[in-house]
Amino acid sequence: MNMPDTDFQEALALDAANRQRALDVASFIVEAPAGAGKTELLTQRFLKLLQTVQAPEEIIAITVTNKAASEMRARILDSLKLAAEGIPPEAPHKKITFDLGQQALQRSAELQWHLLESPARLRIYTIDSLCANLARQMPLLSRFGTQPAVTEDAWSYYREAASLAIQAMDEDTLGEPVRRVLRYMDNDQARLEGLLMSMLAKREQWLHLSQSHGQDQAQAALVYLIESELQTALSVLPARLQNSLVPIARYAASQLPPDHVLSTLLDWQMPLTATLEDLPGWRALVELLLTSSGGLRKRLDKNMGLPATDDAKPYKEALTDILNDLAQQSDSERVLARIRLLPNADSEDDGIIHALSQLLNIAAAQLWLCFQAQNEVDFVEIAQRALKALQEGDEATELAMRLDYRIQHLLVDEFQDTSPMQIELLKALTRGWQPGDGRTLFAVGDPMQSIYRFRKANVGLFLNAASHGIGDIALAPLKLWRNNRSCPAVVDWINQTFAGMLPPHDAPQQGAIAYRPFVATRAESDGAGVFVHPLIAPVNNEDEEPADLRHLEAEQIIRIIQQTRAEKPHATIAVLVRARKHLHALVTEMRRNHRELSFQAVEIEELANRQIVQDLLTLTHALHQRADRVHWLALLRAPWCGLTLADMHALIGQDSPRSVLSLLADEAVLARLSQDGQARARHVYDVMQSALHWRGRTSISRWVHNTWLRLGGAACLWNENDVQDVQSFLGRIAALEQHGQFSPQALAEDVQKLYAAPDAKADASLQFMTIHKSKGLEFDTVILPGLDSSNPPDDAKLVIWEEVSMEDRNTELVAAPFVPTPLKRQQATITAYDYLNDLDKTRAAYEDARVLYVAATRAERQLHLLGAAKSDKNGEPQARKSSFLHLLWPAIHQWFTSKHDIVSRYPTARQEADISQFVPKLIRLREASTPAMLQVTQPEMQITYPAAAEDESTHRLEADIGTLTHLYLQLIAEQGLAAWQAHEENAFLSLSPAMQRWFKQQGYTDSEANQGASQVATLLTTTLQSTDGRWVLQPHKQAASELAIEQLSERKKVIDRTFIADGVRWIVDYKSMPVSAKDDLPTLAAAFKPQLAAYAQLFQDEGLPIKTAILFLSTGQIVPVEIL
Structure with missing residues (x-):
């Protein structure tokens, strides 16, 4: 254009x-x-x-x-x-x-x-x-007594609420709607629970409507929708065309049996109107004009009441002319085909709708109780209460x-x-x-x-x-x-391509947006344009996502990246995909063969696929189930142990019925292993045997973390990304624990939803992300691979709710229940659910085109399109339906038919790998042992390595020592150093009785309280005798201690000490862990970099330079941590 x-x-x-x-x-x-x-x-x-x-x-x-x-x-x-x-x-x-x-x-x-x-x-x-x-x-009006935390992942709450709602079936009054819905769902409780969970996640869409559902208003809204569709059809078949169709339709109806659908038109006289009364006539007329697949008829024969006779000839010719006229209207087939989807307005579903509404309200009420119990809500609840x-x-x-x-x-x-x-x-x-x-x-x-x-x-x-x-x-x-943003060559291509891809007219109810052209204002650039890189798969390839095809595509993407870097070394490049899975082959190829091309993958790589996380999952399963043979064996192959296959066979080859733990305890069995294998196996046994004694005596997250450290897990970390992955994993354990929902199986499911953080040190000029994540961004070069891929269909909904804006601008509700498969087989007619579901699919199809538009408009200079067409039986390339390639096909199909332009044709024969010859590479530590800094005996699980998800349980003495120390440091800072002359330990020992009372109030014995009070006094004395400690506690500008800041997406953050000194915002975190001057304090402090970076983010709008540091209380030393 x-x-x-x-x-x-x-x-x-x-x-x-x-x-x-x-x-x-x-x-x-x-x-x-x-x-x-x-x-x-x-x-x-x-x-x-x-x-x-x-x-x-x-x-x-x-x-x-x-x-x-x-x-x-x-x-x-x-x-x-x-x-x-x-x-x-x-x-x-x-x-x-x-x-x-x-x-x-x-x-x-x-x-x-x-x-x-x-x-x-x-x-x-x-x-x-x-x-x-x-x-x-307004905490009272919003129903919040105190401001709750906000969770980004509330599925555990949805599951609990759905389960509780279904359990209400055993109650008398409250259980009636539950029992009715279960009967309707063929007593499939698991399916109902899943559907309820998905509905609770979207309750802002239906809750206010489900509480005011009225049959009369719903029927009026459905009639309005049907007549709106007929009004659109009337623009395709106005009275003028209908008058020409009347004699044709009456003749055709007269040639067919009385039960034929066209018999409705036998007495047709006046043009059809956009009213419910004329819906049967519209249905019959559509059958006359369209084939079963939805296209305009090209063949007219006796099956449609137009036999090969002389008297039928003029009717055939007239109908052919009308069909040719309709073919000139770009949207005629789609508009007319929608009439087939229109349901009858008389609803027989109101009873089940009422029961479903009651059940959903029960589930919503249970969800609120679950939220209240944990003082945590999701974003939907925040919006509703607002x-x-x-x-x-x-x-x-x-x-x-x-x-x-x-x-x-x-x-x-x-x-x-x-x-x-x-x-x-x-x-x-x-x-x-x-x-x-x-x-x-x-x-x-x-x-x-x-x-x-x-x-x-x-x-x-x-x-x-x-x-x-x-x-x-x-x-x-x-x-x-x-x-x-974009060069004229890119803008012109977008205008030409999307003008034909998007619908010709706006249709708000259907989510249709016509194309709006725009003009390029920047100068043309050398090499600017849109480039197509086609692949063609043969007809005999049946795979949905053939691995070889994705590998060829990955190689082509890498060539584009390398060529772009050669032409413009500093150009920003983005690889954008419809779904994360479409990047798996590329990421694998890059990591395996092109490590020189560093990249940032934004929420692309699944956390569960990271080796360090898989090893932690293995450890968690093994700790919870001694007889879990698979995970115990995996534990022995993990890098902290790394038994060879020969040693593994020697261990279990002759004693398969016994548990792995019992085999490790048997010296006669261990003697069968190599010397190196014996040392490694004994190391794992000693650590795990000790850890199993601590089950139930500490939090699960701390238990897993400490065991992992003692096994040598920290030595298996390759980079900072691994540290972040460990922290994410332990954080998920802590979150499940808090809600009382932890199990190894629940953890495995939970981790599947998480994504590894992008490599902060990687080249930011090359980024991989989904199209949705790219919204608002721009890049010199944009690469769109996997255009032939299609997304899976949306999950079925328990109820489809449709808000309808009526002519009086009031909003009414149409609701239709999910139709179980056995019941659906008994129904031959189109239901309201079918119609509303198709309406949703229509919106999804329109949105697909807009998603592609968003991807294309990220490009400043170059846009590269990669996709694979399949050859049909005649050898002609065809695009897969429901794919981006299918949407683009009218604009780019010539690239696939020009043989010299094909990048590579898909190989017709694959070389099958002989998996019997495959031996996985063994990655392991040179020696298996517990790090020296963790080799302590009293108590066994007390560690000095910083925990990624530190447990502040009041039942753990070391945590409470830190808590009380923090409270005294806050008091010292607020009252001023002059009021606390602590040059000798006796100054704090005088407070020992008060400290001991505090520890006893937390449930400790006398000896534990004495021990805790003594350690707090020592930490405070060391801190106040140190230069760094006194400087941190001085009355600096805008100083604050234990500063609590709430963020919407996270729990409350409490900053130990912050102030402004010499124009710099300082953020200091206290650590009470036992360390000495001999320890590598910078390395220990660096482990807390993500925590400090999160704190620093809270002050980023202040406009001041920010410095972060750890103050080790046991040495009185402050260690700066660089967060940039």
Whole structure:
């Protein structure tokens, strides 16, 4: 779609005018295509609005991710800092931002805001953090007594709540809906529990509706949906065409048996209308026009009432002309085929719907009780409680009325990914706003980038907001045209390709977004363009994802990377995929044969596939089940032991019925092993035998961690990524323990959901990620492999809920229950569930095209497309349906038919590996032994190696020693060093009785309390006698001890000591572990780098340099830890 110069100039003029208008103090909704610079526009508007308010807190900006919120805050602050320097930039759009920044600073000076010194006054939230903030302000209305922690993984709660809901079947009244649903589900409790879990994860989509489900309103909503579909069909078959079809249809019906579907049209006289009464006629008409596969008919014969006779000839000719007319309409087949999916409006499912609604409400109530028990919730609960904090029924709450005076302007980013609940939140925040009162709502987004349907993002809400506004606020629509990111060659290809891929018209209910073209504003670059790298598989290849094919593709990707690096050494390159599994072959090839190409994989590599995690899982299973032969043998092959296969055979070859542990205890058996094997086996036996005595006497996470350390696990770590993997693994054990849901099986399932952290030291200019993760990013070169792959279908839903915006702008609900397979076989008609499910599939298909659009628009200079077509029986390449390649096929199929352009044809014969000759490589420590620093005897499990997930259980003396020491250090810092003259240990020994009482209150014996008090006194004395200790505790600027900070996505973080010294923000963490000057303190301190980095992140918006350190209390030494 090469745009003529006149259109090009007109688009640029419209773009400039709309950007200027977007700075007016009025309410707007802005369509900003990829690369349009919407963050710059949001920054400019924020700066402009600062000139109109009495306090910066009156402006609230809302975005989707923490990263986006940080970027917006950084943009605004950088603009203010640049304006303060007074040197205007040369770029015109930057000059606008510069001027607005200077005016904002002038306003700040007039009202003494001190924005540069107090950046926290800029209210920029994610939608989740905004909800948490609202819920926190009204704990009673939001039903939170105290602010709970927020978990990102609530599946354990969903499972528990679903199970409890099903268990209610044994109760009299409450159990009736449960029993009815179970009968409907053929008593498949496991299937019902899984469906309930998936519904609880999405309860914001249905909970408010399930509690107000009414049969009359539901039927009216279903009728409205059906008639909306017929109205669309009427645009394809208007009265004019129908009048031509009447005689043809009546003739055809007269030639067929009375029970034929066309018999409905035997007495047809008037054109069909978009009403429910005419639905049978529409169904019959579609059968006349379409084949069973949904295409327009090309063959007309006696089976359709048009035999090869003279009297039928004129009807055949007339119908052929009509079919040719319909073929000229690009969307006619799809629109007409949808009529086959329309159900009857009379519902027989209301009884089961009512039972399902009751069951879902029971499950939701159980979930709330589970949350309360642990004082932890998910993001959905936070959002729901935020809404309750703003409104009770149709009335505004005290908080809403208070905010009504505070909030003057709302800015919403990424509005195309808005969900119904977020719309309700915006309505609640803007309730009572009046036209002309100076308050504004500004929403910006790109409907073509709406790709979060799985989060209930509804792109139709963007279209509805543009047409009808939000609540009582009308939004003036604006459109931007510029693409400042991609070269003209890339932009032209995108415009040409996606104009035909996306639907021709918007259809909000179906999630259809027509293509919006844009114009390139940057100069052309050498080598810019879109490149196709085709592969062709033969017809006899039946595999879904053949390994050889993926290997060939991986090799081609590596060649592209190498060529790009040769041409532009500093170019940023991204490999983007639809699903993580599509990168497995490439990652394997890179790690095996191309280690010189370092890369960052963002949430790509599954944690469970990391060797260190597999070894930890093996250890965890072995600790919990002595008779688990498989895991005990795997324990002996792990790097900390590394028995050879010969030694393994000698160990178990003759005594297979016995447990591995009993064999290791048998000296006669061990004698059969080599000398090296005996030493390694004895080492494992000694450590495991000791560890098994500690079962139940400490936390599981600490138990596993200590055992792993004693086995020598820390010596098996290769890099910092391994350290992070260990910490993630132990953290998951601790989380399952806390919820009382730990088991080795549950842990294995839990770890499957986690991903290894990207290598922080790898080259950031080469990144692998999913397309969804790439949203908002840009790269010089983008590579899209696996275009022939397809995603699995969505899981079945227990109930499908559809919110329908009626003509009166009220929202009604259509609900349809899942139809079990045995029951479905008895039903021949289309159900409401079938229709709503197909509607969801239609939305998914439209979204697939938008996902591909997002991927393509990440490219600045080059876009590389890789995919494999399969040869059909005639040897012609064909794209797999439901794949990106199929969507792209009209634009790129010629690359697959031009033989000289084929990169490589898929080999027709594979060489089968002889697995009988395969011997796995044995990776093991040179010697198997417990590290010297851990060789202590009293108590056996006391360690000095820093724990990745340290257990602060009050039943562990060493943990409580640290706790009490922290409390005294906080007291010393707050009261001042002068009040604590601790030059001799006796100064603290005088407090020994109070310390002993504290330990006894924790449940310790007299001797344990004496021991604990003595160690606390020693630690405090050492700290206050040291230069480093006294410096840390001095009354520095903005000093704080035991500073507790809550983050939405994590548990509360408590920072031991923080302050500002010489313009640097210091963050110090105390460690009470026993160490000496002989120990390698920098190495010990470095193990806590992730923890300190997380603390430092909390202060990143402060704008000061940050230093982090560990203060070892047993030596009084501070050890800096570099976190960058």
